[in-house]
Amino acid sequence: xxxxxxxxxxxxxxxxxxxxxxxxxxxxxxxxxxxxxxxxxxxxxxxxxxxxxxxxxxxxxxxxxxxxxxxxxxxxxxxxxxxxxxxxxxxxxxxxxxxxxxxxxxxxxxxxxxxxxxxxxxxxxxxxxx
Numbered sequence: 001x002x003x004x005x006x007x008x009x010x011x012x013x014x015x016x017x018x019x020x021x022x023x024x025x026x027x028x029x030x031x032x033x034x035x036x037x038x039x040x041x042x043x044x045x046x047x048x049x050x051x052x053x054x055x056x057x058x059x060x061x062x063x064x065x066x067x068x069x070x071x072x073x074x075x076x077x078x079x080x081x082x083x084x085x086x087x088x089x090x091x092x093x094x095x096x097x098x099x100x101x102x103x104x105x106x107x108x109x110x111x112x113x114x115x116x117x118x119x120x121x122x123x124x125x126x127x128x129x130x
Contacts, residue, residue: 002119004083004100009124016090020124022083022100032080034104036111039096039126046099048112050074050085053104063111067093090128097123 002025032054103118
């Protein structure tokens with residue numbers, strides 16, 4: 001499996017925006033399967049933030065944690081090998097290390113289950129100040 005590589009983490013003011021990218025490298029045989037963003041703040045468990053997979057009819061199916069719904073948008077490029085997370089209206093509680101997870105199951109129904117993914121990136125730090 002190819003390890004994904006995240007980028008785009010930075011410091012931002014509350015209310016600001018950032019976009020994270022993940023070059024997944026393509027997990028053989030799993031293009032357009034579930035890919036996700038997770039985050040982990042110091043002293044807290046890793047949590048699923050958003051996930052995406054390609055539906056049977058060709059459109060993308062997206063899932064979001066309640067804490068980011070309406071503020072974050074997950075997307076993928078046309079090849080299914082690059083994953084994005086557009087973050088807006090950032091809050092201090094969004095501060096965390098963000099991880100890209102690839103090689104997930106065909107559908108993202110249980111996207112928050114971290115054991116369902118074959119590959120993880122090293123993470124990119126997002127820090128939001130008030």
